[in-house]
Amino acid sequence: MTSRQERIVVVGAGMVGHRFVDELVRADRTGRYAVELVGAEEYEPYNRILLSDVLAGRSDLKALSLPLPGTDRVAFWRGLSATAIDREAGEVLLADGSRRTFDRLVLATGARAFVPPIAGLESDPRHVHVLRTLDDCRNVAARAMNAKHAVVLGGGILGLETACGLRRRGVPVTVVDLDGHLMATQLDQGPARAMAGRLRDLGIDVRTRTSVTEVISAYGEVVAVRLTDDTVLAADLVLVSCGVRANTDLAAQAGLVVERGVVVDESLTTDDPRIHAIGDCAQSPDGMTGLLAPGWAQADRLVGELTSVPGSPVRRESAVPLASPTVKLKAAGVDLVTMGVRASAALDDDRVLTVSDPGGRRHVDLVLREGALVGVTCTGAPEVSAALTLAYDRQTPLPVDPLLLLVPEARAEEPTSPVLMPGATTVCRCSNVTKKDIVTAWEGGARTADAVAASTRASTGCGGCKDVVCGLVDWLNASDPNTEEQGVAEAPSVRRSTPVTPRNTPVESTT
16 A cells, blocks of 8 residues: 655745656655645746846846756746745645645745835835846836936845846946945955956946935826935935845744744754755855855755665755855856955955956955865956866865966966866856766756756756857757757656636736
């Protein structure tokens, strides 16, 4: 007699919730679990980090799609928010009045954009936006068609990506940031100064050490903002990018322990052993970073907890470190990579190499510790940043003179031809996918870039490796004269609560 499947309800169909479901189906080969994924948005799961690329016109929604596993063990309820958790009954209440019974509940409710209390916002004037969802992206893009001047409040990663996206659409932009320099959480003053110069070259005004104290509106629409120094800037589009706050209301109402996020232990379990939390909503012993890689690592870790054989060691390792500090700015026209130890945080015995060229909009910091590269910050030098990223990721032996790290042409570099590229070469940093993984997926029938992404997850994170993945697939297809005759079977459809809208439908409304 077949034992009853355990029912797992996942609340939140964002990138972390999707990753958990995808990984669980891959790992649960015995069919132990049946999964119900609940998403408040009307859309299928999509890559939220690439919204700034959509705004900049560099991607369409098709590139954002995150396909669900093709199995009848997954039911997807979209366009329905969870309104309450009945812990005694083991049920989640949905907005349509229905109830979903669970044996285990996974909260992947993510975070919401934080909008500080600013005078004038209480009247809710039109054309003041955040960029967190597909609908946000659509609304900002629609307004950008007629905007005369935009103000972006916040000089962090998303704020700068949004500013560059708007500028690429032809909108004059001013970035306002309260810190002394841009991206103060990730950058020291030197690279931030070089990057600010590059932004000004693009036509983006940068104002630091100030903030917006008032949003001025007329006839229900924003027309200007007032800064802390009493300067008034005309603005008919305001984008607020001041960080996020964890979505914890559902957990708090259910009586779970909540601080900055939903408190979980090392196994990502709340004070209720049946309920877990992962991603931006979770406050784990590792801390809260607001980055995708730690959220994906938590999803993988929880799957390891749920699929381990009783009595055997629990799989806790992950392809992505929970505290990965790597940041790559995806701003149109700006190149920035920073990873590991910042120059200002180097130890007394560390070697720090710095090339500062603010006039050339370039700055490089290298931190070397005990013969290893432990920190890289590089802006304005894409060829150098690519070589340094490889050296950092693979921890390749350093040259006798570390200055040669700054001159890729003077070193024996990684082969760029797919034929010469070693199988162990990391292609996708977000999901730790190597060239060998991609070749294996291709040999298994994944003959398109989308099929390879579905099989390996390459390019489903920040999207920075997409061109390399496409190049490898093209090379593999060109090497096989029978490729065109080999079809790729489509995965069975996932059960859904509502008819599926074609995934490219929202794109048309954003451009």
